[in-house]
Amino acid sequence: MSDGHHDFDALLASTRATLTRISSEFTPAVFASSLAAEDMVLTDLILRNKLPIGIFSLETGRLHAETLGMIERIKQVYGYDIALHRPEPAAVDAYVQQHGLNAFYDSVDMRKECCRIRKVEPLKRALAGNQAWVTGQRRAQSSTRAELAIEEHDAAHGMTKFNPLADWSEDDVWHYIRSNAVPYNPLHDKGYPSIGCEPCTRAIQPGEDVRAGRWWWENPDTKECGLHLVDGKLIRIKQMSA
Numbered sequence: 001m002s003d004g005h006h007d008f009d010a011l012l013a014s015t016r017a018t019l020t021r022i023s024s025e026f027t028p029a030v031f032a033s034s035l036a037a038e039d040m041v042l043t044d045l046i047l048r049n050k051l052p053i054g055i056f057s058l059e060t061g062r063l064h065a066e067t068l069g070m071i072e073r074i075k076q077v078y079g080y081d082i083a084l085h086r087p088e089p090a091a092v093d094a095y096v097q098q099h100g101l102n103a104f105y106d107s108v109d110m111r112k113e114c115c116r117i118r119k120v121e122p123l124k125r126a127l128a129g130n131q132a133w134v135t136g137q138r139r140a141q142s143s144t145r146a147e148l149a150i151e152e153h154d155a156a157h158g159m160t161k162f163n164p165l166a167d168w169s170e171d172d173v174w175h176y177i178r179s180n181a182v183p184y185n186p187l188h189d190k191g192y193p194s195i196g197c198e199p200c201t202r203a204i205q206p207g208e209d210v211r212a213g214r215w216w217w218e219n220p221d222t223k224e225c226g227l228h229l230v231d232g233k234l235i236r237i238k239q240m241s242a
């Protein structure tokens with residue numbers, strides 16, 4: 001957490017330095033944007049400073065209309081076209097025909113297979129040929145990200161991975177967005193801290209771990225927050241009203 005604007009200025013200067021270093025030492029480099037608040041901070045820093053880092057999103061076919069709307073907003077505000085990487089249509093068709101459109105609610109394996117087809121494989125294609133990739137992940141987002149470094153070796157993709165906002169708090173993100181009038185995903189004003197596929201993302205209660213908004217049915221601890229399971233099937237999802 002940074003306290004006050006002096007610390008924030010130092011944090012921002014260090015983040016700018018990271019992005020400048022990526023631009024000069026890792027060519028080509030790409031930024032994987034999920035079109036959430038953190039991603040908009042990086043988008044603004046990259047596009048305002050005309051850094052040679054390409055920006056792409058994984059268009060899984062299951063995104064919220066609000067998230068898809070951000071692609072148009074970015075074009076209006078910055079004159080930039082986000083590159084979209086989509087899943088292989090044949091793989092999606094085979095999954096849906098064999099298991100059903102929403103089979104990811106049935107088991108962790110079915111969820112992973114859907115993510116593999118709609119996100120993992122397209123990500124691999126999007127990253128191919130790059131020296132480095134950039135994400136908007138922050139350490140404070142959850143305990144599973146407690147070890148997140150600004151720079152790490154991504155063995156799975158065989159390149160360097162940068163998380164320039166690793167040290168940023170949620171307040172830092174919103175301070176940047178408000179001070180620079182950066183456009184942001186309207187889902188954040190409806191209680192969504194984390195942006196993902198529409199059927200796999202929900203609003204959370206104040207104080208809940210931000211990751212509780214994703215694949216919540218896989219976590220038994222969240223049952224009292226409105227998740228109802230009958231014979232292992234999700235029958236009702238209670239969402240916070242806006």
Ligand code: SF4
Nearest residue numbers: 104114115118197200
């Ligand atoms: S987040 Fe959900 S809909 Fe999106 S790819 Fe993963 S399982 Fe499929």
